[in-house]
Amino acid sequence: MNMQNLMAQAQRMQREITQKKEELEKMEFTGKSEWVEITFTGGRVIKDVKIIKDGIIDEDDKEILEDMIQIATKDAFIKINEAMNDKLGQYAGALDGLM
Numbered sequence: 001m002n003m004q005n006l007m008a009q010a011q012r013m014q015r016e017i018t019q020k021k022e023e024l025e026k027m028e029f030t031g032k033s034e035w036v037e038i039t040f041t042g043g044r045v046i047k048d049v050k051i052i053k054d055g056i057i058d059e060d061d062k063e064i065l066e067d068m069i070q071i072a073t074k075d076a077f078i079k080i081n082e083a084m085n086d087k088l089g090q091y092a093g094a095l096d097g098l099m
Contacts, residue, residue: 013091016091017088017091020087020088021088023042023087024042024043024080024083024084024087025041025042025043026041026042027041027042027083028040028041028042028047029041029042029076029079029080029083030076030079031071031072031073031074031075031076031077031078031079032052032072032075033067033068033069033071033072033075034053034068035051035052035053035064035065035068036049036050036051036052036053036065036068036069036071036072037049037050037052037072038050038069038072038073038076039076040076040077040080042080042083042084044077044080049069051065053065053068
């Protein structure tokens with residue numbers, strides 16, 4: 001493979017990666033716990049936080065609520081990472097040879 005073809009292939013791959021990243025950033029991912037739903041964009045920007053626990057949260061429940069927010073956040077990030085791997089995983093092997 002000559003250098004010109006290699007450069008053209010790298011540029012094409014870069015455009016495809018950029019396009020897929022832009023698609024991911026527009027997507028929304030909702031993480032859930034028993035009490036909380038948090039929605040992020042693929043760029044990990046918070047779009048929405050909902051408390052889904054029925055009833056009033058008293059003072060004793062604050063620590064539990066904090067844990068539930070953390071669980072929902074981790075759940076959303078796992079979904080974002082899975083989507084990134086689905087969309088960009090095909091480029092992982094090709095990038096190793098170019099970098």
